[in-house]
Amino acid sequence: MALQSKKKAKQSGECPFQEAMDLIxxxxxxxxxxxxxxxxxxxxxxxRHVVGINTRMLVKELKQLEAKKIVKRKAYxxxxxxxxxxxxxxxxxxxxxxxxxxxxxxAQLL
Amino acid sequence: MALQSKKKAKQSGECPFQEAMDLIxxxxxxxxxxxxxxxxxxxxxxxRHVVGINTRMLVKELKQLEAKKIVKRKAYxxxxxxxxxxxxxxxxxxxxxxxxxxxxxxAQLL
Numbered sequence: 001m002a003l004q005s006k007k008k009a010k011q012s013g014e015c016p017f018q019e020a021m022d023l024i025x026x027x028x029x030x031x032x033x034x035x036x037x038x039x040x041x042x043x044x045x046x047x048r049h050v051v052g053i054n055t056r057m058l059v060k061e062l063k064q065l066e067a068k069k070i071v072k073r074k075a076y077x078x079x080x081x082x083x084x085x086x087x088x089x090x091x092x093x094x095x096x097x098x099x100x101x102x103x104x105x106x107a108q109l110l
Numbered sequence: 111m112a113l114q115s116k117k118k119a120k121q122s123g124e125c126p127f128q129e130a131m132d133l134i135x136x137x138x139x140x141x142x143x144x145x146x147x148x149x150x151x152x153x154x155x156x157x158r159h160v161v162g163i164n165t166r167m168l169v170k171e172l173k174q175l176e177a178k179k180i181v182k183r184k185a186y187x188x189x190x191x192x193x194x195x196x197x198x199x200x201x202x203x204x205x206x207x208x209x210x211x212x213x214x215x216x217a218q219l220l
Contacts, residue, residue: 020212101210
């Protein structure tokens with residue numbers, strides 16, 4: 001227990017790079033951010049655009065991205081309810097990271 | 111079973127961006143690449159420089175990075191054995207991705 005809290009203290013707060021990686025490292029995080037770069041989307045649209053993700057995972061990822069303040073969620077009191085997702089300013093600021101990953105992907109994988 | 115293989119087929123090979131994310135998305139991947147950007151290192155040195163990682167995780171991550179051809183491992187027949195890790199050309203080509211993440215980290219987290 002003491003060891004675990006020591007480990008946790010060691011992991012957090014010291015290195016901004018590691019903190020950034022914790023924010024963006026999820027398997028789907030950058031794919032969702034990538035898709036949302038083109039604008040606000042409803043859940044079903046997102047599900048169609050994020051290739052290979054399933055509904056349960058998308059729900060979970062969106063909740064995490066909301067908690068990390070990368071994605072914002074807006075619900076409208078329509079019947080049935082409409083929910084829209086878009087990037088926060090923090091999310092949009094990931095654009096240069098996305099561009100770098102895309103260039104690397106094209107150079108290495110195609 | 112049929113559903114699983116369908117899902118797998120859907121996930122792989124279609125989108126270079128998603129493939130790239132699969133390669134670099136691990137919690138520790140980019141931290142290890144970051145540390146190795148400064149040159150070849152022995153296991154113990156790596157362990158000291160990758161803040162917060164434990165031995166078991168570092169062993170596992172290095173094996174995965176070797177399999178992905180991002181890191182190469184060189185063993186020398188000394189007593190005790192010396193093992194050195196360095197980046198492959200593919201690993202070194204991640205430099206612009208690292209730089210973009212670092213800039214984002216500094217802008218968002220400091």
